[in-house]
Amino acid sequence: MATPRTPDSTRRSERSRRAIFDAALELVGEVGYDKLTIEGIAARAGVGKQTIYRWWPSKAAVLLDAFTADAGDYEAGLPDTGDLAADLRFVLRASVDEFNDPKFQAPYRALAAAGANDAELSADFVARLMEPGIKVYTDRLRAARDQGQVAEDADLRVAAEMLLGPFSQRWLMRTGPLTYEFTDTLVDLVVRAVARR
Amino acid sequence: MATPRTPDSTRRSERSRRAIFDAALELVGEVGYDKLTIEGIAARAGVGKQTIYRWWPSKAAVLLDAFTADAGDYEAGLPDTGDLAADLRFVLRASVDEFNDPKFQAPYRALAAAGANDAELSADFVARLMEPGIKVYTDRLRAARDQGQVAEDADLRVAAEMLLGPFSQRWLMRTGPLTYEFTDTLVDLVVRAVARR
Amino acid sequence: MATPRTPDSTRRSERSRRAIFDAALELVGEVGYDKLTIEGIAARAGVGKQTIYRWWPSKAAVLLDAFTADAGDYEAGLPDTGDLAADLRFVLRASVDEFNDPKFQAPYRALAAAGANDAELSADFVARLMEPGIKVYTDRLRAARDQGQVAEDADLRVAAEMLLGPFSQRWLMRTGPLTYEFTDTLVDLVVRAVARR
Amino acid sequence: MATPRTPDSTRRSERSRRAIFDAALELVGEVGYDKLTIEGIAARAGVGKQTIYRWWPSKAAVLLDAFTADAGDYEAGLPDTGDLAADLRFVLRASVDEFNDPKFQAPYRALAAAGANDAELSADFVARLMEPGIKVYTDRLRAARDQGQVAEDADLRVAAEMLLGPFSQRWLMRTGPLTYEFTDTLVDLVVRAVARR
DNA sequence: CATTAAGCGAGACGGTACGTCTTGTCTTTAC
DNA sequence: GTAAAGACAAGACGTACCGTCTCGCTTAATG
Incomplete structure (x- = not known):
């Protein structure tokens, strides 16, 4: 019954x-x-x-x-030309274009907002959309570390978040314009942060 | 009429x-x-x-x-003991406590979410809550630069966003736990990123 | 659309x-x-x-x-004992009781009042409640005429209204008490008005 | 206090x-x-x-x-040419015109309706507008009785109501058209009802 | 002749109800 | 047994007025 x-x-x-x-x-x-x-x-x-x-x-x-x-998925991973900074710059510039596309904005913003107030939903949202994003960046950084371009002890996950967090915040909260210049600067700083000393 | x-x-x-x-x-x-x-x-x-x-x-x-x-405001600015990393760690640890406080969470999450879908509101939200936050970090970084601890050409605004963006994203979207360890790591990386070479 | x-x-x-x-x-x-x-x-x-x-x-x-x-309807029509005045007196006395009943008053007054300001509603109200009332009286008067008690040329519709109009007005506007004495007098006068000369 | x-x-x-x-x-x-x-x-x-x-x-x-x-008042009373029926016909025809005037309708209907549901208001309404109306008709009928045209024992108040009640009802509830023909018929019947036998 | 107390225009207030919209459930009928 | 359709109980929306209140401002009439 x-x-x-x-x-x-x-x-x-x-x-x-x-x-x-x-x-x-x-x-x-x-x-x-x-x-x-x-x-x-x-x-x-x-x-x-x-x-x-x-x-x-x-x-x-x-x-x-x-x-x-x-939405397209991240199966391919990030490009690896051997030049970490260039690869990151390239991919983030593509993301700038994507996130400035009106088609994309409405549902993504909506989901981010809904997730903020609904832990269950955000778990799904993060697992399906954000985690994979963070992962491909972490993977690319790991490859760079394996190539000796990145310090052994650098926290690659946090480094990846340092790329995506400021990006997301600018876009979601509109704290600043989402431009190539911005992402290029971001890449510079992050690469410097994790660079082998 | x-x-x-x-x-x-x-x-x-x-x-x-x-x-x-x-x-x-x-x-x-x-x-x-x-x-x-x-x-x-x-x-x-x-x-x-x-x-x-x-x-x-x-x-x-x-x-x-x-x-x-x-909400308390940011009139005071960040502490300046001369040790940039220590000051940033201290302040971000305090923020960890604040953002993990249930009292604080509900309205802040709500506003962030509402702002995501409402440009007018987010303009207000950013101007009154987020901009001042970014500013005090930028100011502290500028002081450090004036003391010769930070590279002349570093983009301090973006550096400040590299502290707050990952922090906000972890908290808002729950992409990871908001701990002292996390913020300490963040500070390390950012300080390294902007350090005078 | x-x-x-x-x-x-x-x-x-x-x-x-x-x-x-x-x-x-x-x-x-x-x-x-x-x-x-x-x-x-x-x-x-x-x-x-x-x-x-x-x-x-x-x-x-x-x-x-x-x-x-x-509300009960008027299917039955008025009684016809052959004595017009007696029949009218009887029925109107019953109406006096009915209209003095508090249960009945509130909705009926309300509808009458609402109808006064709303032509569409009053059309409904009249068609469903008042016209049938006027009709049974007119029918009873016609029967009396057929029995030779009422003048051939008397306007029976208006005669019916001469019974119900004063009755309604006393009740609705409270221009006087609604008593058996009143309705008996009314019947006397109306019967006299339409009587065969 | x-x-x-x-x-x-x-x-x-x-x-x-x-x-x-x-x-x-x-x-x-x-x-x-x-x-x-x-x-x-x-x-x-x-x-x-x-x-x-x-x-x-x-x-x-x-x-x-x-x-x-x-509103004009009734100080003057009804005309008295010696011909009761003619006088009543004349005055009621004037009332037909008045009550068919749109300017007059809205407030009068409103007051009648409001009075139906509010005893206190209707007391005022009746005392100031309806009673004086009934009174001038009753007075005219009394004059006719004094002139021997009306039966000694006729209830003149009820006779007056037999003129005004059907009139009011037709107008207020829209149970029929308010025409000269109607009021003329009404006068005929009432005059016959109260006529000296 | 100043004082003072009322009526006044204005409109914010705590409320109630309006008529509309949407939610999430349920039932009916068609496939 | 899923689906389209849509009636239903519930309740929030944003608006309109209710009747009360407080605010300054005339405007008398009084001391």
Whole structure:
């Protein structure tokens, strides 16, 4: 009687799932996260509200799935030309372009904001989007260390956060402009910080 | 005809203002930001809803005023014992304690999150809370540079962000634990980054 | 795009409908029409406000439906013992009792008042409550005419209004006491007015 | 200490009083009684709200005063040409015109409606507007009786109500059109009802 | 002739209700 | 048995007025 309601995912409608993702991403871009509603997503997707409630616990969870379904992943890792600073500069410049793209902004900001107030969501958000980011930077730094360009005892994880943290903060809180100049400076300082003495 | 209705602030009730701040901070701690409502604040404060709508445009704006009314400011600046690393370690350790204090968390997280989706609010938030923070670090670094401990050409603003950005990100997104060890490591790396060669 | 939102009445909750009627009639008796609120009705009925707004345009419309759902109708017509004056006296005396009953007063007064200022409502009110009343009197007068007790050329509709108009006015505006004596006098005069010369 | 707040009427501003009346009558015509508000009257009249609350207990009371300040009174009584039926027909035809005048309708309807639900107000309304009306008709009927045209034992008050009640009901509840034909028929029937046998 | 006390315009206040919107649950019907 | 549709109870939204209050400002009438 007190069945915990676990829906049978084998019978799930892929068509509805896609439509919900598309609708969610469209709407968050059009009206913003605060005015994004489950009703609105259902209506735009041509889907019953229950279909959303059946599979996701909140609009943030829908958006996170929608976003990660689209987002490219980090499987490749960072380029390694042998020149650490140049590689970091290159990748961060690409990130500057990406994060300045309006399409990308709305859902990402929304998720970051929602995560700030919801530990469960942020655990997911971090595991799926931020950790992989930190990891590829840490990996690239480790490769540099293995090549003798970085001090043995440097904390590479923290170094990676020193690249991404200021970047994220400028973007998320708008504490400053997100430019190539900024990321280049950042790379210089971090490379200097971890450089073999 | 389209008068913007600007209320007369000289007739404003200080008692109501305080009661609203207290209620907002209490409630955000009790129920969280998402379930914080203007109605709830008004009821707790023993105030009409209109009194809130008259003076603030949103619950985020109320919270920002409430928070900054309470929050200590940065007038004093950072300590300067002559030992840059020690001073930074000391201050960041204090911040670790502050940001791990539950009282402080709810409103600050809420404001950061709300700011992420609302440029107008984040402008206020940054100007009143984050900029002053960045500034005192920049000032302390400048003093160190004047004392010859820091490279002439180092970008001190970005260096300050390298301290605060990773800190903020760990705390806000919970990408890692906010410990003394972390901030000490951060200080080491940053000091090394800007050190006179 | 400008769909008028017509709800599907086949899915309507009969339970809610009844609860709303009961609550409306109770409350109008307890607090009066001016202090009768949709919120109050919804709360008393254990119903969402939207459920009321979905089906009725105003509290007056709710009350009219509630009232007519309860009110007995006039299917039977007036008694016809052959003695016109006696029959009219009898029925009007019954009406005196009915209109002096506190239970009856509140909703009826409220509807009459609301109708005075709202042509659409009064059209409904008249069609459902007043016209049938006038009709049964007109019918009884016609029967009397057919029996040769009433002048051929008498305007029976106006005669019926001469019974009900003064009655209504005394009751609604409180221009005088609503007693058997009054209605008996009324009947005498009207019977005399239409009597065959 | 518990002074019941009796304002000093000698210091009252006649200018404000007039402005309030004008505003109330204008507004009731423009927006209807339900949307007539004290705030609106005050704003239109260029008057503080307190000035209204100081002198009247409700918007209905304001309107009643405003209306009676304008309305002509019945001092003159009805014409007496010796022909009762002709005199009544004449006066009622004039009333038909008056009650079909839009200017007149809004406030009068509003007051009648408000009175229906407020015994205190209706006492005032009846005493100041309806009783005098009934009285002049009763007086005219008495004159006719003194001239031998009306039965000695006829209840003249009820006869007067038989003229005004149906008239009021048609107008207030819109149970039928308010025409000369209707009032002429009414007069015929009433005159016949009270005629000396 | 200054003083003082009232009425006044103005509008902030604590409240209540409005009518709308969205939430998350539930039920019905179609596939 | 999932899905589209949508009614439902609940409750917050932001607005409009309520009736009370306090603020300066006329404006008498009094001491």
